[in-house]
Amino acid sequence: MIEGVHAIVFGQDAEAARAFFRDVLGLSGVDAGGGWLIFALPPAEVAVHPTDGEPVHELYLMCKDVHATRAELQTKGVEFVEPVTDQGWGLVTRLKVPGGGDIGLYEPRHPSPLPNFG
Template sequence: MISFNSTQIWVHDQDVALEFYTKTLGMVVRADVSLPEMGGFRWLSVGPAHQPDISIVLMKIPGEPVMDDATKAKVEELMGKGLAGFLFLTTDDVDATYAELTAKGVEFVDKPTDEPYGRDSSFRDPSGNHIRLMKPYSMG
């Protein structure tokens, strides 16, 4: 049996991302491990407290030998356009969560609207990753 465990998004600054995902979105740290033997590589992941088996890895864009300068620049360009990473989050009340996050300084790209699949909105994290916040309509 295959199960879902984690996903990874690119971030410019892991400390800034950590602050946003924990303090602003209310997630908890799953792992924060630095490996000096790998040049200080840091494995940082967060997730919703009520879903302990799910995590989002907040990965700093690597340089050599993983990515050459041209590839790194392309990833950074896509991030600037909000196209390098997507997250789809759900909530019981999109409008209340929108108000809460707006009060915390989150700038939404799309205000809550009714769509054929549910109530939907979107914002970006500090690295430009596109995040959809929705409440799907019941499929029953």
């Protein structure tokens, strides 16, 4: 029934955000027309968390070693907006997407349905 996920990152400078995903993160993609890039993502998982406030949705990139990935991304000029913290379920930090706010980066410490992380 469900065969994929299409995530959307909104930004005030979509061109800068697209260049970041293409050039810094190295994601491959296609031009859907007029320079509108759509990127392929690695396998994904989705979790549903309870909240007492308004529901929000977040995007986290996953890696096997958050400290090594952070160091590698910093050599490419990526700005991190939070230190790495241990949340129990994983080691988490946040990085700035030029023109597109910030997103999470984490090293999972929980069981995962993904073969590379399970």
